[in-house]
Amino acid sequence: MERIIIDGLSFSLPLFIMAIGGIYSEKSGITNLALEGLQGFGAFTGALAAVLIAGHFSGSSQVTYYLAILFAILGGTLYSLLHALLCIRFKANQVISGVVINILAMALTAFLTKYLNRTIFSAASDKFVLGVSARITIPVLSGIPVLGAVFKDIYPFELIIIVVAVIAWYVMYKTEYGMNLRACGDNPHAVDAAGVNVGKVRLIAVMVSGGLSGLAGISFAYSISANFSSSIYVGYGYLAIAALIFGNWTILPTLGSCLLFGFAKSGGYYLVQLLKMPSSYSDLVMTLPYVVTLLLLIFFSKYNRSPRALGEIYDKGKR
């Protein structure tokens, strides 16, 4: 039971922060299917930074880990500029742009990982090996029966994600920028009429989604899978999109759907071990989050209301 909660949380939280990024972008009116590519590219830059500087610090130092997170956020933000450029400046179809960004991210990171491994580390490898960060257990609180597991064996990224998520929630619902952003997704003409630059609001929103996806990507790579390779692209970005769709593009319900995915996944693994099934059954368990997604979409899609101007190119002259 403890393991289900611990593993479930460490999977749900990165998904959640990526979904928040998606909410920012989509609430501002930019469809963002690029989350998958953004988290992959962010994880790549973070992992590269980590392997480059790992030698300069002693083995037990956590500096590498935090620098990797920083660089992943930077890398994700930088790469998201491409999506912003295509969608805002070049007026490309946003769905197509998202898919392009994903395909390019996969190709680029696979190529660069292999190339850099050969040239810098003279090793023929298609992955960057990363460590697992130290885990934190909060004394007292972790002693509570059952729920104490929430405070046990926490990865540092989980704390960072919670802090960032609270800030993101505050900015989205309590600040002027957040209000403009939400208005951009529903009625960009009104925002423009109020003297706010729609393109700029959207640009920032897309960059936020890039940075948050980068944070999610490095959390998956550093700690959960302990390396960066093309196996980072297993569809978590799309899962985050599905999560924000049942979360109805609002932050708190989205947390609920992310937790559901996380516990479906960790619970399934636990079940395979408990029933002593052969390891090939874990393939069936892996489908759980996706099956849950589809079923939930079937029940909830009807009540969903996407931002009204989502996916539309903003054209000043159009009425």
Place this chain on the structure above:
Amino acid sequence: MKKNKNVFKRGMVRLLGNERYQAISIPLFAIVLSLLAGALVILFLGKNPLAAYQNLLQGSGLLPKPAYAGYKSMLTDFTSFMNAWTPMLFASLAVAVALRAGLFNIGVSGQMLTAGFVTSILVGYSSLSAPAAKPLVLLCGILAGALVGGLIGWLKHRFNINEVVSSIMINYIAQYVISFFINTYYVNPVSRQSNVVSREARLSLMDTVVGDLKMDIPLGIVLAVLAAIAVKFLLDRTAFGYELKCVGTSRNAARYAGIRVGKNMVLAMVLSGALAGLSGVTYYLGYFGSIQPKVLPSTGFDAIAVSLLANSNPIGIIFSSFLVTVISKGSTYMSSASGLESEISSVITGMILLFSACGVFIRYKVKNWEDDLTAERRDG
């Protein structure tokens, strides 16, 4: 400076301004740009880009290699290239049909895998003779693909589920469930892949001796080219094609005109899935003879690039799928001949995709420049 800018504008307008040819000239421009960008990358890696591009053509059997192993020649390279081209052509047509109805079928890979797997266990492992097995393979592939595609269309129509999300979910579910069945029942312990299908069911005649050569003859390529022509006819010359186009352009306008939007979306996905199914059987029971568990074919994703590049015109797709297959198929030889990572080819494909996504912007910009120039001329 101003003068230089004008020369550039005039050149671009002359090159791309003719609206009649823009459907061809803009994709060509995107290809040239991305090949140039690719060349820069290769140059930066310290390799000769011309030699690298030549290797791509050599690897696809379009230029002679310096030396060949026994039973091999440029012709065998080319037939093996066509073997890889067939599934790509079908998959791109699948993307194009869905795009015409405004749907983005990113699930082509999952549909290919499902069709390939279902057909393998139903026909591929049976002991049917070739004349019975081969048509059955095609039929099974079409049905399996159409069912999966139709499901995505129906979910969109009935429950308003975004087709991109549902097809991605189905991709992963198919990938893991099929991997489970292969690993439990059909695995070949040596290759760690599924058992090889029977020669009778194979859609490519592998290692056939012709004269002093041994070549792989893909039977599907004829069908694929015919399918492209049929899809072109269906989309441009029939009432069904017109309805699809209306639904794709504006759902509300189509509904207002009395077109049944839901039915058309489901039908478009059924047709798209059927083509993806054909792609799946020519891939798993033609090009390869077995299925690698837990891997989705990248063909389904590259097909999006191919289809966009051709503006989802079926005839254009014949050419764009040819080009993209040259890049991916030739990359193996390029990596062995010039020591470049073969992944560079998918980077080039990605860049082609990136530049062709900017097609609308290029068109808009050229129009702007043209207006500028006419204005300047008028003002003297």
